[in-house]
Amino acid sequence: MPKSEILERESVEYFVSLVQLFGLPKSIGQIYGLLFVSKAPLAMDDIMSRLGISKGSASQGLSLLKSLGAVTSIEIPGERRDHYEADLNVSRIVNHFVENRLQDRLDHAETRIKSMVKLARGIEKDSDSDSETNLLHRIQALQKWQKRGKNLIPLILRWLKR
Template identity: 35%
Template sequence: MQKETATVTLEEWEIELLNVFVGLFDTFGVPKSVAQIYGVLFCADGPLSQEEIGQKLQISAGSASQGLRLLVELGAAHKQSVPGQRGNQFTAERSMRRLLGYFIDAKMRPRMRTGKERLEALRDQLPPENKLAQQRLESLLQWQDKAGKLLPLISKFLG
């Protein structure tokens, strides 16, 4: 079978965009290499294989695999296995709304939920005479509450 001769080197403008993504993603604690993989997909003209991504970024197959897995988990990348073809293809989720939405669902909500449960459990076993503890606990529960209402609004705004 004819080997595809795709571009395996990053262009100047792609590198520049990648750096911006690295900064953006870092705000949410996503590692540099993962942001770079996303960036490559974002810039690409079509789906890319894991191999192509690895070549462009000069990273190992293991690294590419792990990074792509994280991105797929976060909903930032989509994996498609094309029938009648080995390997998988990846594309970037380019909608900012969906990107943030997935991130919120995958990372923020679970944490907020367990946090809330913990706090509510604590409230039930906290002596009522401990006014300070009661008060601090209430403050924090209010944060959770506000955040829970804010997140959908963000999605809406971006939609």
């Protein structure tokens, strides 16, 4: 087996396990891994046949990767089909990922905690036992962690940029 094929396989495996860590489908990692070691931009057909995946997977995978800024469409003169190229701007990819997949969840979580604090306050008023006060304290501690986590994200993003 030629070295370039072995490298291709390793790259695919590498990115498959990377994307699985972030909860993305396997096909995303396969496509990116293939493009990452390809010396020229590839058409969808090439991707399908090289990886043995369906048209649907290839199309959806590419569109997600484009939306993350991880893959770019390249116009090739005299070629009809779109060609795709891997983009190695890691901080941009991570940025996109955070904005698309994380931000909403975090905002939602923040709202939810606020409502929990309110509820705990209400419970405290009704029954003024110690344990209920503890409950409020716990939820407020959680709220603090939530804020810390939220602050951590821009910190990481800035760090990735240098």
